[in-house]
Amino acid sequence: MSNSVDEQKAERHRAKMAKRKSAQDEEVAGKTVEEKGLLIVHTGTGKGKSTAAFGLALRMIGRGKRVGIVQFVKGAWHTAERDALAKFGDQVAWYSMGEGFTWETQDLARDIAAAERAWAKAVELMEDPSFALVILDELNIALRYDYLPLESVVAALKDRRPDLHVIVTGRNAKPELIEAADLVTDMTLVKHHFAAGVKAQAGIEF
């Protein structure tokens, strides 16, 4: 009796999973474009926007590809990831072009100049065929404060090499960028330990 109940449960499980596998296989078979560089946007108020971009860098590195990273505003942050990625030598090119958080500088002209330098570096990396992935970390912040002309930035991202993957991170992604993107994820804050009075933790926040 109990054995029969177990068998029925196992059979239901088998049938459900077979159906899911079949749906999965069909979905994969329905894809028509084999290779395409993706424009990826990580936005939202939650954590993981830059971190997931660095995780994708790791994946690309594991496939033997080169990754370029331009930081638009977090000059002083992500030093731990940078230290770790240094292990991969020439496979990673890292450029910290920002001057700390924008609310640390309080100088509009300097912020704009820094954003323009960072964007020039971004264009350079996107044009270099040795890179399979270019991460434009916190570019959304530079766009949000109008440090860079939105229209020409989006146009340049759309006109990138067909095989180049680009990841743009930062809160408040512009609708025009989302429209141009292939893959957009909103990292949504559900619960944060800062609210419970816990300080930023080494290895987690920085």
Place this chain on the structure above:
Amino acid sequence: MSNSVDEQKAERHRAKMAKRKSAQDEEVAGKTVEEKGLLIVHTGTGKGKSTAAFGLALRMIGRGKRVGIVQFVKGAWHTAERDALAKFGDQVAWYSMGEGFTWETQDLARDIAAAERAWAKAVELMEDPSFALVILDELNIALRYDYLPLESVVAALKDRRPDLHVIVTGRNAKPELIEAADLVTDMTLVKHHFAAGVKAQAGIEF
């Protein structure tokens, strides 16, 4: 005249940023707990749950810490990240305990046995003081299908060493787990290239 407008704009910017900086400083000063291992959950239907966990692994590695990773169901995936992390030798301990996607196996008893083995490994890593971070990749899937007893899993996560960070990934995180967690992010799908007929890309999806 135009100069004066520019100056006013710069002044407004300076004042706004100074206010933000002050709010930021106050927030940081308000934190009372210096060091605390966090229970972090990455859930949601969007991309970046596992990837952001691997990005945090990179950050921990950059700070000289050891990271343990247990994969509950994605046996065949994340091979590129695993290859890349192998570069860090003993700093990373990686255990693929799943047997591929659950809908590939269609065998309930085998899935449960695999989940139990993975959980035993997770407990072992959590008890080993050499690890600063343990990633339980796709544990949420094992909990969702009741492959593991929710109550005792959540209890074990809550009772972990006070200095241990744990990241649990996977869709459909159980409310009991979210309740126990310090930091929860929902990776929300905004737009996906699969919908436009683009196949999974090497270095991005696998």
